[in-house]
Amino acid sequence: MNNIKKYPRIPEGGDVISYKDGELTVPDTPAIPFIEGDGIGPDIWQATRKVLDASVERAYSGKKRIVWVEIYAAGKSMEMFDEWVPDETVQAVRDFRVAIKGPLTTPVGEGSRSANVYLRQALDLYACVRPVFWIPMVPSPVKSPEKLDVVVFRENTEDVYAGIEFRAASEEAEKLRDFLRDTLGKDVRSGSGIGVKPISEFGTKRLMRKALQYAIRRGRSSITIMHKGNIMKFTEGAFKTWCMELARDEFGEIALTEDELWDVHGGRIPEGKILVKDRIADAMFQQILLRPDEYDVIIAPNLNGDYISDAAAAQVGGLGLAPGANIGDGLALFEATHGTAPKYAGQDKVNPSSLILSGRMMLEYLGWHEAAELVLEGLKKTVAKKTVTYDLERQMEGARLLKCSEFGRAIVDNMQ
Numbered sequence: 159m160n161n162i163k164k165y166p167r168i169p170e171g172g173d174v175i176s177y178k179d180g181e182l183t184v185p186d187t188p189a190i191p192f193i194e195g196d197g198i199g200p201d202i203w204q205a206t207r208k209v210l211d212a213s214v215e216r217a218y219s220g221k222k223r224i225v226w227v228e229i230y231a232a233g234k235s236m237e238m239f240d241e242w243v244p245d246e247t248v249q250a251v252r253d254f255r256v257a258i259k260g261p262l263t264t265p266v267g268e269g270s271r272s273a274n275v276y277l278r279q280a281l282d283l284y285a286c287v288r289p290v291f292w293i294p295m296v297p298s299p300v301k302s303p304e305k306l307d308v309v310v311f312r313e314n315t316e317d318v319y320a321g322i323e324f325r326a327a328s329e330e331a332e333k334l335r336d337f338l339r340d341t342l343g344k345d346v347r348s349g350s351g352i353g354v355k356p357i358s359e360f361g362t363k364r365l366m367r368k369a370l371q372y373a374i375r376r377g378r379s380s381i382t383i384m385h386k387g388n389i390m391k392f393t394e395g396a397f398k399t400w401c402m403e404l405a406r407d408e409f410g411e412i413a414l415t416e417d418e419l420w421d422v423h424g425g426r427i428p429e430g431k432i433l434v435k436d437r438i439a440d441a442m443f444q445q446i447l448l449r450p451d452e453y454d455v456i457i458a459p460n461l462n463g464d465y466i467s468d469a470a471a472a473q474v475g476g477l478g479l480a481p482g483a484n485i486g487d488g489l490a491l492f493e494a495t496h497g498t499a500p501k502y503a504g505q506d507k508v509n510p511s512s513l514i515l516s517g518r519m520m521l522e523y524l525g526w527h528e529a530a531e532l533v534l535e536g537l538k539k540t541v542a543k544k545t546v547t548y549d550l551e552r553q554m555e556g557a558r559l560l561k562c563s564e565f566g567r568a569i570v571d572n573m574q
């Protein structure tokens with residue numbers, strides 16, 4: 159067994175990010191843990207790290223710098239410590255507050271746990287945040303991909319993903335069936351698998367608060383509650399009601415309902431206000447295709463949020479470029495949204511954009527907007543010059559094929 163300490167020491171020059179009264183205080187040299195990830199993780203992490211370091215160096219002329227600290231999970235952690243997710247990894251994210259990770263292998267088979275899910279649960283990272291926007295020139299299946307620019311806030315801890323499920327004909331399922339029939343008067347067909355869908359006022363309101371705070375900070379003009387409350391009244395319907403209540407009670411000065419928009423403001427959102435609308439989940443899938451420019455921030459329970467984030471990402475050219483973050487109160491873990499693509503491991507081949515754009519989200523979260531802007535600019539220019547990795551090259555006429563590391567270098571060269 160390797161004797162590297164699992165709990166990282168802060169390298170010289172690094173300072174810890176602090177959090178008080180809902181605000182982060184970010185030193186000029188924050189210590190930020192990274193998990194490089196499995197499969198293609200090391201390749202995309204190397205490219206990402208260089209891009210992020212170069213953007214910070216250029217934006218602040220050396221006055222700010224990220225002090226990277228390696229922590230471990232999944233494959234590399236198993237190799238080194240024979241542990242899937244060491245407690246020290248969870249503790250390090252808690253202590254350092256902001257971290258970034260590559261994709262992690264999920265073991266196949268019953269009873270094996272996903273390191274991703276475990277980290278989200280252990281750290282109570284209740285908001286899965288996925289910005290979806292088009293990078294010019296990226297091949298897309300729709301006519302006007304530039305019209306979609308949304309940020310999905312997906313609830314991360316509840317709903318049918320809470321893990322309360324019983325196999326058909328198991329003792330537990332039968333007990334639950336008996337209870338439902340004998341005590342609550344509800345019949346479930348025999349031989350059914352049964353899952354439970356908890357959605358709470360607490361879980362919903364804290365997500366809505368975060369989504370509204372984000373919309374205000376980023377100058378977004380609307381937030382849409384995506385739900386299936388017409389059918390599931392006490393879970394998804396309650397989700398909508400609680401979101402609306404929170405907007406009214408805590409953001410009454412800013413939040414506007416659709417009725418108020420038309421009755422009082424003649425259909426125009428006044429400067430500084432945020433329109434709160436709701437859409438039934440199935441209609442929402444049509445809406446983002448047919449009227450993409452009417453949507454801005456979207457808030458959804460876990461399952462709807464999972465579906466809509468991938469559908470939206472496909473609309474602008476796929477998951478290979480989609481960034482993501484899991485955010486709690488004063489804690490955030492930024493991550494590539496794709497998997498470990500094991501067949502490409504170690505080939506220096508794949509597209510690092512998902513992790514690079516997640517790193518850009520991290521810079522924004524730190525308040526380092528100038529550096530974040532440079533990352534996006536470098537990436538956009540690199541793609542516009544048609545110098546891209548295999549996944550885009552195979553779809554773009556006249557493109558030049560770059561390796562993963564070359565693509566990262568090109569982004570650095572293309573920053574102002």
Ligand code: NAP
Pocket residue numbers: 198202260261262263264265274478493494495496497498499500508509510511512549
């Ligand atoms: P995957 O790793 O996302 O790969 C599926 C395909 O997507 C690849 O074969 C490749 O397509 C394309 N792809 C993925 N990342 C790419 C990139 N950076 N650049 C270009 N193309 C990319 O999905 P998977 O094969 O289903 O899952 C593999 C492992 O990853 C599993 O253990 C799974 O549990 C895990 N996983 C982890 C996470 C996470 O850590 N967040 C998320 C999802 C899956 P082509 O073959 O067409 O080139």
